[in-house]
Amino acid sequence: MTGPDFSEIPLLDYSLALSSTTKPHFVQQLRNALINVGFLYLSNTNSVVDEELIERLKIYIPKLFALPQEEKDRIQKANSPHFLGYSKLGAELTKGKTDYREQFDIGTDHVSRWKPGDPDYYNVWGPSQYPDDALIPGFQDTMKTYLSQVAALGTHFITLIAEALGLPPDGLSRFYDTPDRMQHRGKVVQYPVPTERSESDQGVGPHYDAGFLTILLQASPHPGLQVQNLSGDWIDAPPIQGTFVINFGRALEFATKGIARATSHRVLSPPVGSSSPRYSVPLFHNIALDVRVRDPKYELEFPPEILRLRDERGKLSETDSINYSEFESQPSGMVQLLGRVRSHPDVAERHYPALFKQFFPDGLPKQGFGY
Numbered sequence: 001m002t003g004p005d006f007s008e009i010p011l012l013d014y015s016l017a018l019s020s021t022t023k024p025h026f027v028q029q030l031r032n033a034l035i036n037v038g039f040l041y042l043s044n045t046n047s048v049v050d051e052e053l054i055e056r057l058k059i060y061i062p063k064l065f066a067l068p069q070e071e072k073d074r075i076q077k078a079n080s081p082h083f084l085g086y087s088k089l090g091a092e093l094t095k096g097k098t099d100y101r102e103q104f105d106i107g108t109d110h111v112s113r114w115k116p117g118d119p120d121y122y123n124v125w126g127p128s129q130y131p132d133d134a135l136i137p138g139f140q141d142t143m144k145t146y147l148s149q150v151a152a153l154g155t156h157f158i159t160l161i162a163e164a165l166g167l168p169p170d171g172l173s174r175f176y177d178t179p180d181r182m183q184h185r186g187k188v189v190q191y192p193v194p195t196e197r198s199e200s201d202q203g204v205g206p207h208y209d210a211g212f213l214t215i216l217l218q219a220s221p222h223p224g225l226q227v228q229n230l231s232g233d234w235i236d237a238p239p240i241q242g243t244f245v246i247n248f249g250r251a252l253e254f255a256t257k258g259i260a261r262a263t264s265h266r267v268l269s270p271p272v273g274s275s276s277p278r279y280s281v282p283l284f285h286n287i288a289l290d291v292r293v294r295d296p297k298y299e300l301e302f303p304p305e306i307l308r309l310r311d312e313r314g315k316l317s318e319t320d321s322i323n324y325s326e327f328e329s330q331p332s333g334m335v336q337l338l339g340r341v342r343s344h345p346d347v348a349e350r351h352y353p354a355l356f357k358q359f360f361p362d363g364l365p366k367q368g369f370g371y
């Protein structure tokens with residue numbers, strides 16, 4: 001069932017959204033996914049994200065992680081005030097436990113708009129670091145094309161979300177800058193197979209995503225992603241070939257008065273003895289840096305029948321995940337910056353010394369805390 005105590009994640013066919021005769025059905029299914037589940041699978045996106053490109057990207061991923069450690073370290077996150085680059089295994093904690101994953105954060109192409117005197121958070125967006133193309137020929141080009149196509153899917157999907165919430169298609173456009181002033185953030189993630197002696201099976205611990213929308217490619221056949229329903233049960237979201245997983249973040253929940261549901265999720269490591277790691281590529285589709293989602297300037301008016309569906313679902317109970325409550329008062333860019341400072345203290349120490357001192361008065365900890 002797919003009410004708030006769902007036992008599976010709904011699958012929506014994107015091609016239905018592209019024809020006026022089938023769109024109402026799509027929008028109705030999306031409304032249910034937004035209000036009750038917070039997650040969905042999306043199939044048939046080939047008109048926006050090229051399937052062959054996805055297959056090419058999947059082939060690159062193991063090669064990316066197999067690059068010499070010194071090349072990965074050369075593009076480490078600590079080099080980048082934008083927190084874009086490589087993080088080694090075990091660098092982060094979620095809910096007090098180490099996340100057993102290794103990752104490259106790579107954004108859509110962007111030039112930082114920050115200049116002296118601007119708020120620090122303008123600098124959370126900027127250029128990415130890529131490995132030397134000679135060591136992994138064509139990866140950079142493939143990744144850039146992938147990110148720009150998935151970001152375009154996100155930009156269109158936002159208009160469908162608006163319609164599903166009873167707003168006009170451009171009903172959420174106030175949360176965005178012009179495309180040249182936006183950056184969306186991708187990650188390429190490897191969850192290694194734990195050894196017999198590993199202390200936990202936590203790939204990444206329970207958390208919410210921050211922004212409006214995450215578009216996730218499960219890039220290997222491993223299960224592991226789990227989603228928490230309203231009763232607190234963990235529901236599997238295994239990979240389905242030819243689909244993306246889409247989920248909604250805290251900013252959308254705040255901006256829609258709790259109509260859209262940000263849903264707690266986690267990833268379990270592949271079982272001990274698996275023959276290969278799990279791979280995934282999330283893209284976090286951002287809103288503009290200056291937006292304060294709770295500022296009356298951004299307040300949205302929803303039709304009564306949509307508000308009623310929210311009320312029928314019931315209040316979102318406390319889950320294992322508590323984070324990003326800063327959206328109550330802070331601009332979106334600041335929420336992102338604070339999250340990253342906590343996750344990556346080594347980057348903060350180098351590029352945001354004042355914030356670093358505030359969060360880590362006792363100096364550099366061994367690990368950051370993700371959520």
Ligand SMILES: O=C(O)CCC(=O)C(=O)O
Nearest residue numbers: 189209216225267280282
């Ligand atoms: O790897 C996954 O499948 C999900 C990762 C995730 O939830 C995240 O990075 O926010």
Ligand SMILES: [Fe+2]
Nearest residue numbers: 207208209265
């Ligand atoms: Fe997530």
